[in-house]
Amino acid sequence: MIRCPQCDLSMRQVTARANPGSLIQLDQCAQCGGIWCDQWELFPIQTGEAMRLEPVDQELLRSTHTLKKKILYCPRCTARLATLTEPLLDPKIQWQRCPKCDGIWLNRGQFSRYKNFQRRTKSENTGGVALVEKLPDLYQDPKSWVVTGTQGMFAYPRGIEESDATIGNTLGGTLKIILQALMRMVLGI
DSSP states (O other): OOBOTTTOSBOEEEEEEETTTEEEEEEEOTTTOOEEEOTTTSTTBOTTHHHHHSOOOHHHHHSOOOOOOOOOBOTTTOOBOEEEOOTTSOTTOOEEEOTTTOOEEEOTTHHHHHHHHHHHHHHHHHTSSOHHHHHHHHHHOGGGSOOOOTTOSSOOOOOOOOOHHHHHHHHHHHHHHHHHHHHHHHHTO
């Protein structure tokens, strides 16, 4: 169990859905709501997970809880966390990064800000709703599923359905050939 860099309390492990269809385990402080992301954990998390992990707490909003201006240390390797300034990010998004293990510390609300920024950026770059965000809707529609079977994923086109008359003609022709072969054997021809 790791300790919160802000409060110095044990953090709880929370699970977040990530792309593509996986789960990522993060560490969250129960007191201050801050989230610790190990290297590469922040980026693939789905945007909707921020609302689940950082719900609006009316009592917390009414109470005054100022974060102490103190030097924060990495809960994994104890290196001093550096404030990350990224010109491409919204200036309201503030996080601290460990220069040694590349973990990221997000104070309460920063995770939601980053994920909202990520969603807006993706929407602007793709010209609307991204295909990845449409996938859950497609999974609900059985007509959109790829069905695999004995022929594999790429099923061959089906031919014309044979009628009972065609099957009867085929069986009759087979029987006629068998009788001819037997007659030739008996007669020696």
